[in-house]
Structure formats: structure tokens, C-alpha cells
Amino acid sequence: MIGISFYLQDPHAETQIIHAANLGVKRAFTSLHIPEEKGDLVKRMIRLLKLAEDYGMEIHADVSLNTLDHLGINKFTDLWPLGIKGIRLDDGFDKETVISLSKVFSLSLNASTLNEDELLAVVGGGVEPESLIAWHNFYPRPETGLEEEFFHEQNKMFKKYGIPIFAFIPGAGSKRGPLHEGLPTLEKHRLMNPYAAGIELIQHVEGVYVGDQGTEDNLLENLTAYKNLNILTIRVESRLLQSGQYKLRPDVSQDVFRLQNTRVTANVEPSNTAARSLGSITMDNDAYGRYRGEVQICKRDLGANHRVNVIGRVIEEDIPLLSLLKPGQTIKLIIE
Structure with missing residues (x-):
């Protein structure tokens, strides 16, 4: 309570x-x-x-x-x-x-x-x-x-x-x-x-x-x-992502949180394929083929990958929330 x-x-x-x-x-x-x-x-x-x-x-x-x-x-x-x-x-x-x-x-x-x-x-x-x-x-x-x-x-x-x-x-x-x-x-x-x-x-x-x-x-x-x-709210900075509810995959990846149902068929051109830090929000681009459009949140620092666009990040004050996420968790992303 x-x-x-x-x-x-x-x-x-x-x-x-x-x-x-x-x-x-x-x-x-x-x-x-x-x-x-x-x-x-x-x-x-x-x-x-x-x-x-x-x-x-x-x-x-x-x-x-x-x-x-x-x-x-x-x-x-x-x-x-x-x-x-x-x-x-x-x-x-x-x-x-x-x-x-x-x-x-x-x-x-x-x-x-x-x-x-x-x-x-x-x-x-x-x-x-x-x-x-x-x-x-x-x-x-x-x-x-x-x-x-x-x-x-x-x-x-x-x-x-x-x-x-x-x-x-x-x-x-x-x-x-x-x-x-x-x-x-x-x-x-x-x-x-x-x-x-x-x-x-x-x-x-x-x-x-x-x-x-x-x-x-x-x-x-x-x-x-x-x-x-069971909805966890996270504030983020991003020009490409929309505010709303997303669901994490039930299987747990080592390096990233994967948001379900975010892949697209439309083209995602490579852009800002920079190094990824803890809390970075990314989107797979065309170079990842059928994964294009998948949105992820980084659990730790990761290097640059020409197949992954950095499209935003979790605000610093909300970074501690990442360690509290559970498999299959519903998250509400708020664009600041």
C-alpha cells in the first residue's frame, strides 16, 4: 500500500x-x-x-x-x-x-x-x-x-x-x-x-x-x-520516441532492455550511430534487417554499432529505475 x-x-x-x-x-x-x-x-x-x-x-x-x-x-x-x-x-x-x-x-x-x-x-x-x-x-x-x-x-x-x-x-x-x-x-x-x-x-x-x-x-x-x-514510469529525452506505454520482453537480455512490438517495416536510415552509455535509448536501423525499428534501453555502457541509432536517453535522475525493472514489465515513457 x-x-x-x-x-x-x-x-x-x-x-x-x-x-x-x-x-x-x-x-x-x-x-x-x-x-x-x-x-x-x-x-x-x-x-x-x-x-x-x-x-x-x-x-x-x-x-x-x-x-x-x-x-x-x-x-x-x-x-x-x-x-x-x-x-x-x-x-x-x-x-x-x-x-x-x-x-x-x-x-x-x-x-x-x-x-x-x-x-x-x-x-x-x-x-x-x-x-x-x-x-x-x-x-x-x-x-x-x-x-x-x-x-x-x-x-x-x-x-x-x-x-x-x-x-x-x-x-x-x-x-x-x-x-x-x-x-x-x-x-x-x-x-x-x-x-x-x-x-x-x-x-x-x-x-x-x-x-x-x-x-x-x-x-x-x-x-x-x-x-x-505494475506500470513503471520513466522520463526520457528523445526527439523520435513518443510518450506512451511499452512492454519489456519477458526474456532477460544481458546488455539491454528490449521493448516489444517496436519493429517496423519502413526504412530506418543509419543516424547517430554513436557509443551507447547506460540509459541510452536506441533503435535498430536498416542494417539490422528484420530487427529494424526495435527500441532498446541500455543496461550498461556499450560501444558504437553502425546498425544501431541512438535516439535518446533516460534522464539522469531516473537512471536508478533501470535496476528495478522486471521481465515483462509495462513501462510508461514520458518525453521531457
Whole structure:
């Protein structure tokens, strides 16, 4: 599933919720223990949660032991009538509290810090594993995001017990303050194209949430198209290629991605038969006979070939998407 994040002090949160809901996004995350949040938080929270409820969106909230004082409420169960149906527990909650809260809320455990003994203590206390979510942190400060190997090791533990895993990618465009450095789970995703980061996570976890409020550049539209329809969007530069959907061949070539049904009977004169780099888009010319017109995307640097015309290239920011393509994948090429 794809989800958004909204924050109580963000003046554009209402617009963000409506935009996401209209795209079919039905899950959202918010944090109720961020020290920078100031002002009349309860009234603001009630308005946003009511809006989300009106649009059929389910809200999961990050809470800590300081949340009650922060919001001026008496107990965590007071969040339920406000529309919060799931809570994600930060560190510090004892086993008894965890088990008690699991009887009221959909419960998410901190997947980035929990060890197996702690997990077994929760499960051994009577909480069914399938009713839990393992939800990773996001990391505002650069250099503190999770190492990829550690991330996958943690995930193995939760998969062993059948617990679904959620994680964050940074937003596109607007980044949340005060640091404005993105809110990824994995450090490698901080400066990556957020869409590529999202596609990578979708292939490993059940829930991918945009940590920042920014969803510009059609981020949600493209992620939902991939999640629901298996269509991966790639932006390219080309004067000869048309925007549209193409399908990769199901057999995997070593050096190139081959686009099905692109061969032509009309002449394709040799032109720009230059060296091909990773991400180059090519078309076979007349010298390749029955292959003329076949469009390919290069997986690696290749030399010049007088039978192959270079007709464009994948934009640099979208190059990471190439490593995520699957055999038979439908791709949507957007001409920039």
C-alpha cells in the first residue's frame, strides 16, 4: 500500500489529504510527539482527522510517552474517538502497556529498533503477530538513516513471524522542517529520486509511506500506478520516441532492455550511430534487417554499432529505475 504523511503545523495538510484521497490513497501517517509542533494542536488535529475520515482515509499516529502531555489529553485511548485507528509506538513502552493498547488500536512496533526478544515478549503476551505492523523510523538528520543490510536483516525477523513491514521514502519537492533534508528510512534514499526509492521499497515491504509532506512531480500518481497496475514510469529525452506505454520482453537480455512490438517495416536510415552509455535509448536501423525499428534501453555502457541509432536517453535522475525493472514489465515513457 501507498501512504502519505501530514503534520499538524503544515498549512497545506488539508490540500494534501484531499489530493491523496482522490488518487485512491487511503492511509496516512502523522506524528503526535514532534517537539517542533506548537500551538493549539488538539483543535488542529481534530479538524484534520475529521477531514481524513470524511475522505475515507485511515490514520496511524506515531506516539511516545510524552504525547499525552504534548497534546493535553489524559490517556492514549482518548485518541480513538478523534479518528486515530492505529498507533505506532516509539521506544519506552513496557510490555503491559503495549498489550493493553493492542486491544484498542491497530498496533505498529518500531521495526528499526526492536530486537527478537522484545518482539517475542509482545507476541508471548497474547498479541497475535498478524495483528501487528512492523513500522520503520524515518531519519531527518543526514547520515543517520538505516544501513541497507541492517534494514533487510530486521525485515527477515518480522517476515519470519508473518508481520507486515512499513517504511518511509523522502518526499518530492517540499521537505519537512526544521532540517528540510528529507525523511527516509534508508540513508541511501535521502538524495535519490523519491519515486525510484518508492519502487525499490515496494519490492521489499508491504507499506510505503512518503515521510515528507511534498508529493510533487506526480509522485503519488506514479507510485499508485506501479503498485496497482505494475506500470513503471520513466522520463526520457528523445526527439523520435513518443510518450506512451511499452512492454519489456519477458526474456532477460544481458546488455539491454528490449521493448516489444517496436519493429517496423519502413526504412530506418543509419543516424547517430554513436557509443551507447547506460540509459541510452536506441533503435535498430536498416542494417539490422528484420530487427529494424526495435527500441532498446541500455543496461550498461556499450560501444558504437553502425546498425544501431541512438535516439535518446533516460534522464539522469531516473537512471536508478533501470535496476528495478522486471521481465515483462509495462513501462510508461514520458518525453521531457
